[in-house]
Amino acid sequence: MQRFLKLSSEVRDGLRAGQPVVALESTIIAHGMPFPENLATAERVESIVRQEGAIPATIAVIGGVLRVGLSDDELASFAARDDVAKVSRRDLALIVARGLDGATTVAATMIIAAMAGIETFVTGGIGGVHRGAPETFDVSADLLELARTPVAVVCAGAKSILDLGLTLEVLESHGVPVLGFGTDRFPAFFLRDSGYGVDARVDSEAELAAIVRVKWDLGLGGGVVVANPIPEPAEMAPADVDEAIRQAVEEAEAAGITGKAVTPFLLSRIESLTGGDSLVANRALIENNARVGARLAKALIATRAS
Ligand code: PSU
Numbered sequence: 303m304q305r306f307l308k309l310s311s312e313v314r315d316g317l318r319a320g321q322p323v324v325a326l327e328s329t330i331i332a333h334g335m336p337f338p339e340n341l342a343t344a345e346r347v348e349s350i351v352r353q354e355g356a357i358p359a360t361i362a363v364i365g366g367v368l369r370v371g372l373s374d375d376e377l378a379s380f381a382a383r384d385d386v387a388k389v390s391r392r393d394l395a396l397i398v399a400r401g402l403d404g405a406t407t408v409a410a411t412m413i414i415a416a417m418a419g420i421e422t423f424v425t426g427g428i429g430g431v432h433r434g435a436p437e438t439f440d441v442s443a444d445l446l447e448l449a450r451t452p453v454a455v456v457c458a459g460a461k462s463i464l465d466l467g468l469t470l471e472v473l474e475s476h477g478v479p480v481l482g483f484g485t486d487r488f489p490a491f492f493l494r495d496s497g498y499g500v501d502a503r504v505d506s507e508a509e510l511a512a513i514v515r516v517k518w519d520l521g522l523g524g525g526v527v528v529a530n531p532i533p534e535p536a537e538m539a540p541a542d543v544d545e546a547i548r549q550a551v552e553e554a555e556a557a558g559i560t561g562k563a564v565t566p567f568l569l570s571r572i573e574s575l576t577g578g579d580s581l582v583a584n585r586a587l588i589e590n591n592a593r594v595g596a597r598l599a600k601a602l603i604a605t606r607a608s
């Protein structure tokens with residue numbers, strides 16, 4: 303598989319030298335946030351990871367090559383273009399075989415991070431079980447990837463465009479630990495508490511790293527969800543979030559949106575329906591995740607040495 307994979311020289315040298323590296327996804331850039339806020343956020347996240355002493359590795363498919371670590375121009379191009387495919391596990395072979403460009407979801411980013419030897423991945427929110435899934439079967443491939451691919455995913459939980467109760471049930475079925483960072487509540491992206499609990503509250507990056515390392519050393523494999531709530535000052539009003547999500551879900555159903563188009567449709571409608579508010583919150587939570595992720599990557603390196 304190494305023939306399909308290309309690491310930037312910074313990422314390659316860093317991994318060889320045992321430095322902490324943090325994977326970042328590109329679907330959030332190409333399909334999760336509007337231009338130019340997506341580019342500003344992606345650049346800011348990379349710079350926070352650096353400030354914390356880790357190397358950022360944004361992951362995407364370019365010309366059919368699995369790329370780990372993008373140049374500034376490549377990042378800017380993914381942010382500005384509107385013709386980049388959304389690539390999850392099932393799309394990877396097709397996009398690579400045809401030599402196309404693709405933005406990687408949480409699932410596809412985990413796969414490529416693991417190929418490259420990166421253990422920590424920072425994003426905003428993971429995909430999950432959609433509302434109405436008992437009828438539609440719409441369950442994000444992110445959850446199945448978390449079940450099988452050994453990467454720790456730092457996120458602010460998931461948006462309640464999803465059925466978060468069912469999402470947590472599926473994670474449990476597949477043996478994916480959901481660790482609350484400094485909280486015993488599962489966060490709902492814009493909100494610090496979804497109404498559901500986590501498996502365990504963990505208060506330091508060192509303990510997160512210890513749990514993740516033991517999971518892999520036990521041979522259990524698979525991912526871990528590190529659920530890091532949005533900082534309090536950036537939290538949105540629950541009533542505003544609930545109403546925007548209710549309306550967005552209703553519009554998606556009325557418009558007959560299905561498959562991989564569902565999540566991008568809902569995200570963009572929520573942005574419009576909440577005005578600029580959701581974007582400000584989005585940015586605050588992912589920057590917060592970048593800080594925790596970089597520290598977790600460092601702590602994971604320390605557990606290797608011992
Ligand atoms: N949720 C968000 N923002 C995002 C996504 C999800 O709050 O940008 C993106 C991520 O890339 C995630 C993908 O992996 O959507 C999930 O898509 P789907 O539901 O089609 O599996």
Ligand code: MN
Pocket residue numbers: 440441442443561562564
């Ligand atoms: Mn889906």
